Amino acid sequence: xxTTPSFIISGTSSGSGKTTVALGLMxxxxxxxxxxxxxxxxxxxxxxxxxxxxxGKVSRNLDLWMTGExxxxxxxxxxxxxxxxxxxxxxxxMFDGGLSSSGSLAATLGLPGILVLDVRSMAESAAAIVxxxxxxxxxxxxxxxxxNRVASDRHLQLVTDAIRAHCQAEVLGYLPRSxxxxxxxxxxxxxxxxxxxxxxxxxxxxxxxxxxHIDLDRIMCLAREVxxxxxxxxxxxxxxxxxxxxxxxxxxxxxxxxxxxxxRAAGAELVFFSPLxxxxxxxxxxxxxxxxxxxxxxxRQLSDNDTMRAALREWIENDRPVYAECGGFMYxxxxxxxxxxxxxxMVGAFPVRARMQEKRASLxxxxxxxxxxxxxxxxxxxxxxxxxxxxxxDAMPAHIVRTYAVNNGTREGYSYRKTLxxxxxxxxxxxxxxxxEFINFCRG
Numbered sequence: 125x126x127t128t129p130s131f132i133i134s135g136t137s138s139g140s141g142k143t144t145v146a147l148g149l150m151x152x153x154x155x156x157x158x159x160x161x162x163x164x165x166x167x168x169x170x171x172x173x174x175x176x177x178x179x180g181k182v183s184r185n186l187d188l189w190m191t192g193e194x195x196x197x198x199x200x201x202x203x204x205x206x207x208x209x210x211x212x213x214x215x216x217x218m219f220d221g222g223l224s225s226s227g228s229l230a231a232t233l234g235l236p237g238i239l240v241l242d243v244r245s246m247a248e249s250a251a252a253i254v255x256x257x258x259x260x261x262x263x264x265x266x267x268x269x270x271x272n273r274v275a276s277d278r279h280l281q282l283v284t285d286a287i288r289a290h291c292q293a294e295v296l297g298y299l300p301r302s303x304x305x306x307x308x309x310x311x312x313x314x315x316x317x318x319x320x321x322x323x324x325x326x327x328x329x330x331x332x333x334x335x336x337h338i339d340l341d342r343i344m345c346l347a348r349e350v351x352x353x354x355x356x357x358x359x360x361x362x363x364x365x366x367x368x369x370x371x372x373x374x375x376x377x378x379x380x381x382x383x384x385x386x387x388r389a390a391g392a393e394l395v396f397f398s399p400l401x402x403x404x405x406x407x408x409x410x411x412x413x414x415x416x417x418x419x420x421x422x423x424r425q426l427s428d429n430d431t432m433r434a435a436l437r438e439w440i441e442n443d444r445p446v447y448a449e450c451g452g453f454m455y456x457x458x459x460x461x462x463x464x465x466x467x468x469x470m471v472g473a474f475p476v477r478a479r480m481q482e483k484r485a486s487l488x489x490x491x492x493x494x495x496x497x498x499x500x501x502x503x504x505x506x507x508x509x510x511x512x513x514x515x516x517x518d519a520m521p522a523h524i525v526r527t528y529a530v531n532n533g534t535r536e537g538y539s540y541r542k543t544l545x546x547x548x549x550x551x552x553x554x555x556x557x558x559x560x561e562f563i564n565f566c567r568g
Contacts, residue, residue: 129347141272151331161207166215191553234351297338365391366410378416411566414452423468501561
């Protein structure tokens with residue numbers, strides 16, 4: 125059985141530099157002529173886009189809680205099997221997130237781990253931090269350490285000597301404090317890969333810095349120690365059963381690639397369109413999927429596209445199926461009130477306004493159980509995903525049906541005719557049967 129060399133990059137905390145290191149390693153191995161399969165631990169849309177920008181490959185999310193162990197294993201094996209090396213970027217600190225943490229993922233998949241440690245305000249004390257990370261979950265103890273923001277040769281020597289004296293993990297290299305590499309950000313995090321926030325020159329310079337200061341050959345040796353994994357190939361149905369329109373452009377770009385694969389495997393032909401620039405819906409559709417993204421940044425352009433808004437409203441009023449989440453849901457409200465207080469008219473299916481605010485409105489994993497039949501099947505269907513948004517909506521009128529009982533005590537998943545919308549981003553990997561129900565619902 126062929127096993128792709130693989131490893132996971134974890135951090136001591138958010139902001140430790142793991143995204144920079146992960147992107148640098150992806151770029152450096154690609155610069156060496158290797159095919160790199162990128163992955164992201166946890167529910168994230170931004171980092172996978174940056175991975176794709178650097179590697180030229182679609183990055184998949186690996187989340188044990190949100191999709192379950194079997195699906196996580198299959199996704200990792202299937203999408204890494206044709207690559208020369210697989211690189212997984214962790215989430216937050218190594219043990220943050222319980223079952224969905226980088227440490228849990230490393231232990232479950234048998235991945236050698238590399239810990240990114242920011243040493244800008246310490247020297248010998250770095251060894252105590254590494255030692256602690258080695259003891260919390262021994263089966264996932266980091267095999268190597270990459271030091272970030274090293275100030276000088278003397279600083280490097282002090283930290284390296286201390287780690288060698290007290291820890292099992294080996295120092296694999298470092299990035300200097302003088303390295304100038306920044307990824308522009310906004311209220312939901314970093315800019316998306318579709319916006320190309322990192323140019324080819326910056327990626328090349330980062331790859332060169334990594335190649336100079338980090339031992340890539342030793343990392344490859346560690347990566348070959350990954351546990352073997354069986355692969356189940358997910359293939360599209362031989363004959364498409366229906367056509368699903370997917371809104372995908374700069375305003376609507378938050379999708380799990382695995383959701384597309386599951387839809388295709390269940391018999392959907394996916395047709396992509398842009399609510400920003402297209403004047404009409406694609407022809408012969410059976411259903412529509414409006415994902416999340418940044419509609420608030422393009423609210424004026426979305427509002428000005430009268431023909432698309434009218435086409436969607438007519439589709440909804442004619443009892444045609446729509447599933448919309450987060451940004452897609454905002455697009456279906458009466459309109460968006462932006463950060464400046466300006467109102468931008470949207471589709472108007474739901475009689476509320478979405479209002480942007482400076483403070484984050486919601487963040488976290490969500491499990492829902494449907495309280496009524498929906499596009500995902502009978503009442504009692506369990507779905508998993510997450511929320512992350514800065515907007516709130518007005519009080520939804522009582523006549524709009526709430527479909528979801530959410531595990532945080534709220535009721536959401538707003539239904540109008542054959543449209544289901546809400547803030548939750550679903551990952552279909554936890555409930556593949558719900559995908560088949562969605563296909564059947566769209567077929568009528």
